[in-house]
Amino acid sequence: EWLETLPQDQLKCLVDEVGKSGKATRTVKLPTGDEEECTFLPEHVTNEKKKEKQTTTTFMPGVVEPSFGIDRILFATLEHAYYARPKDTTSEDKQTRGVLAFSPNIAPYKMTILPQDQRITRDEKYVDMMRKIRQRVSALGHSCTVDDSNATLGKRYARNDELGIPFACTVDFDSLSDNCVTLRERDTMVQIRLSVDEVSTLLHDLCWGRQKWDAVLKKYGQSSQ
Template sequence: MFQTSIGPSGGLAGYLRPETAQGQFLTFQKLLEFNQQAMPFASASIGKSFRNEISPRSGLMRVREFLMAEIEHFVDPEGGKSHPRFVEVKDVELALLSREVQLGGKTDVEKMSIGKAVSSGLVDNETLGYFLARIQLFLKRLGVDQSKLRFRQHMANEMAHYAADCWDAELLTSYGWVECVGCADRSAYDLTVHAKRTGVPLVVRETRNEPLRIEEWQIDLDKKKFGPRFKKDGKAVEAAVEALTQEQREIFAGELNKDGRIVIDVPGVGNGKVELEKDILEIVKRTRVENIREYTPNVIEPSFGIGRILYSLVEHIYWSRPGDEARGVLSFPPPVAPTKVLLVPLSTNPEFSKLVRRFSHKLRALGISNRIDDTSASIGKRYARNDELGTPLGVTADFQSLKDGSFTLRDRDTMKQVRASEEEIVAAIKSLSEGTEIWEDVAKRLPEFTEQQVD
C-alpha cells in the first residue's frame, strides 16, 4: 500500500490502495449471492489507484495516481478453467512474445490464433485465452494500431508467486513498448488470504450430482479426560492433533494399536513433544459421505490502465494530411470519438440555422454527441480544425438542403462525402456511431457527393 499522511499535522498515517481488485475479493460472497450461487461469474470495477512512483514522468506513463479498470472472473479450478464462449474467439490471431523467446534474448513475436496458443499450452487455459482475445478486440475497436500491439508473457522471476500464467498487452509508443493491460491467472491466492485473515470463508458450495464417499482416518478425543490432563495447553494440543495429515494418522493408528500411545509435536507445550495414550485418543478409519462440494474459486484478472491506453491511442491515431504537416488529424473511430458529428451550415441565413438545429436535436435524441460550427470561417477550415479534435463525421446544410431536405455526410479520414435524405443520413450516423457499420459500408449504399468541394 502507498502510505501517506492524514490531517494538518500529518501525524496519522493513511494508506492508498494499489489496485481496485481487493474490494471485489472482500465482497465475494455478496457477489456470488447476486449471481444466484452460479459459477463461473465475473465482476468489474473502475476507480483510482496509487503507486509510490519515485520519479513521475512521461505524461500519463508514470504517475502516482491513475485510473484502473479491473475484471475478476471467478472459475471452478476442477473444470480446467474452460470458458463457454471460447469458441467465439478461438480464431482471433495475436502477436505473442513468449517466455522462451525472451530467455533467448530476442523480442520476435509469433502470430498465432488464441485457439492454437491454448491447445499447445503456451497460454495456460481457455479463460485466460478468452480474455487475451477480448483485450485485443477491445483495443482494436478503440482504434489502436494492431501493428503496434503485442502480448508479452511474464518471465518466471517477474510473475507473482501465486500466478499460474500472466500476459501483458503492450503498445508501442514514442517511449517504447508500454504495458497497458495485464491479464493474469491469480489462482485462489486472494480469496484464500482474505479468508485466513478475516476468518470468513470465501468459498462456493455446490450440491453434488452424486454423493461422494470418502474413506479417511478420523480422530476421537475423550474430552472428559483430555481437558483435565492438559488444562491451559488443551487448545494447542487439540489443534496439533486435528492438523495431522491422513498419512500421519494412519501411521499413528498403527502405533496406538501396537504400543498403546503416540508422541506428537506440539510447539510451545513442554519440550515440544506430547504423549497421548489410547484411553484419551482413538484413530479410526471411517467412510464419510459428502453431498456438498466446497471449494475456493480461482480467478482470471484482466487489468486495464486507462491513462496509458488513452495516451498510446492518441499517438497511434494522430497523423497529418499528405503534403501538409500543419493539417493534423486524430482518427478516433466513431464509437469512441468524444464528438461524433460536426454540423456546418453553408450560410448564416436564419433558414440554415433552423435546419441545422433541428438536425442537432434529432441526433441528441439518439444520444449522439454533436456540435454546430456556424462561424464565418470557410467550410474547409471548419472541417480542418475539427479533424484535429477527432470528430469523425461532418454534415453540411447547403442550398440544396433548403430545397429537398437532403444533406451531405463527410468522412474525416478520406474526406469523401455522400448525399442523401435527412432520415438516411441520420440512420448512417447512428450505425457508424454504434460501430455496426464502417464508412465503406455507408459509401456503398448512399450516392457519392460529386460536386466540387472546397476543403
C-alpha cells in the first residue's frame, strides 16, 4: 500500500536505486501508524516503461443566431395590425378606439358571442343557443369567446375590437323567434343577419378565405339591428 501511494518521482528513484545497488532502504509508515525500516530487493520492485500515444478531439461549440427572433415578428405583426378609429366629432365620447386588425386566419380568437344585454343571460333558452353556436364553431377548429359582461353592447364591441377578434355574433331578443343572430365584421363595423345554423360554416369559410366579407354582405344584406 505504501508503494501505491508513493509519488512517481520517488518511486522512480527507488527503482533506480534498487537496479544500481541491488537494494534500497526506506522508512515505511505501516497501516497501524508505526514506522519501520524496510529493505527493497529487485524482486520486490519492477520497472516497466510504456509508451502510449494519446490523441484528443477538440471542437468549438457554435450557435447559429438568426438576425431576428420570434418576438420581433410578433411585435411587427402587432404594430402593423394596430390602428385607431377616427373620432366622431359629434359624439361626447372622446376616447380613442384602438383596433387590432388581425386577419381572420391568424387571429387567436375568431369570434366573440355577445348577448344583447343581461336579460338574455338570465333566460336559459338564450344561454343554450349561445352554447350551441360556440360548440359548432369549436367543432370546426375555431376558438371563440363569450362576453356576457354588463357593459353596453357598443363598449363590448370596442373591447373585442382591441383584442383583434374579427367577428362578433350578437344574440338579441328576436333570436328565439326567428332563429337568427347578427354577425358583425370588425373593420367595417357592418353586420348581417343570418340563421344560427349558418354561423359556424360561414365563419369557417371567412377564416380560410373561401368567402370574402363583401360577397357575404351582398348575399345577406346589411342589418340595422
